[in-house]
Amino acid sequence: MSANQHHAKTFNPNALNMVQVATYDRLILAPLVRVWENVLDWEHLPYLHDTSFNYVELDTGGQWGWRTWSNADHTDHVELTLASADSYVARSYQAGHQVSEIWTTLTDVYDSTQVQVRFFMPNIEENKIEKLGQLMTSLYTQLWDEDEAMMQQRHKRLHEHRDDRPERILGEQASIRSKLAGGDAVIFQIKRREYQIAEVDGRLVAISTICPHLMGPLLAIDTHGGLVRCPWHGYQFDINSGKCVFPEHADCTLPAAPELNLSNGNIIARMS
Numbered sequence: 001m002s003a004n005q006h007h008a009k010t011f012n013p014n015a016l017n018m019v020q021v022a023t024y025d026r027l028i029l030a031p032l033v034r035v036w037e038n039v040l041d042w043e044h045l046p047y048l049h050d051t052s053f054n055y056v057e058l059d060t061g062g063q064w065g066w067r068t069w070s071n072a073d074h075t076d077h078v079e080l081t082l083a084s085a086d087s088y089v090a091r092s093y094q095a096g097h098q099v100s101e102i103w104t105t106l107t108d109v110y111d112s113t114q115v116q117v118r119f120f121m122p123n124i125e126e127n128k129i130e131k132l133g134q135l136m137t138s139l140y141t142q143l144w145d146e147d148e149a150m151m152q153q154r155h156k157r158l159h160e161h162r163d164d165r166p167e168r169i170l171g172e173q174a175s176i177r178s179k180l181a182g183g184d185a186v187i188f189q190i191k192r193r194e195y196q197i198a199e200v201d202g203r204l205v206a207i208s209t210i211c212p213h214l215m216g217p218l219l220a221i222d223t224h225g226g227l228v229r230c231p232w233h234g235y236q237f238d239i240n241s242g243k244c245v246f247p248e249h250a251d252c253t254l255p256a257a258p259e260l261n262l263s264n265g266n267i268i269a270r271m272s
């Protein structure tokens with residue numbers, strides 16, 4: 001499988017009157033490996049970046065990059081191509097016309113990544129360059145802020161040490177219920193997994209705090225309807241069965257939860 005765009009790895013393959021409107025340089029405090037994962041991850045766009053994207057649908061993808069529809073009518077699309085060992089290019093099209101070409105170079109700097117983005121657009125008049133440049137720079141500042149937080153969280157989760165004990169005394173039931181009622185999270189670790197306590201239909205249950213897809217946070221839980229949702233790619237899980245109910249193709253399940261038992265007024269979590 002390869003890019004649809006002919007000569008995708010070259011600058012301005014459609015031979016338009018390209019104008020560079022801005023350059024954006026930034027040190028991302030996450031390692032290069034996390035940044036490349038993020039580049040290939042088209043699925044997070046309308047969830048992690050929900051104020052910037054409202055639709056994404058995969059058309060095709062592979063080791064070369066990906067091509068996604070930007071609207072349900074399939075008139076607009078984005079194609080991202082890995083151009084070299086340290087660069088990629090994203091081209092946006094509306095109704096068959098290319099509207100932008102954005103080149104990004106990534107450089108490994110110890111545990112961080114230096115990013116340089118160059119924004120090109122066709123047929124931009126001289127007096128519009130500055131304004132468009134500012135718009136693109138501020139959009140990319142927000143996108144990279146959101147991506148950086150996600151990459152840091154995933155990196156931390158991948159490398160953290162979690163408690164291995166099979167049983168934990170979590171505290172008095174009354175105090176746990178009052179914390180939950182006040183909106184505070186009650187989190188604990190057991191058998192190298194992390195869980196939170198939630199009240200579902202009056203019952204206290206343990207639910208993973210870590211999304212089984214790519215380790216996103218299931219912390220801000222909304223147990224309404226018996227579902228828990230991850231903010232990174234929008235996956236939704238049934239609290240009772242653990243099954244992923246959205247998207248349909250997803251092949252991941254919440255990890256088994258420990259039982260919560262009451263003993264002398266205390267809640268005890270135990271992995272069976």
Ligand code: FES
Binds near residue numbers: 211212217233234
């Ligand atoms: S990490 Fe992808 S949906 Fe949770």
Ligand SMILES: [Fe+2]
Binds near residue numbers: 143147
């Ligand atoms: Fe992103």
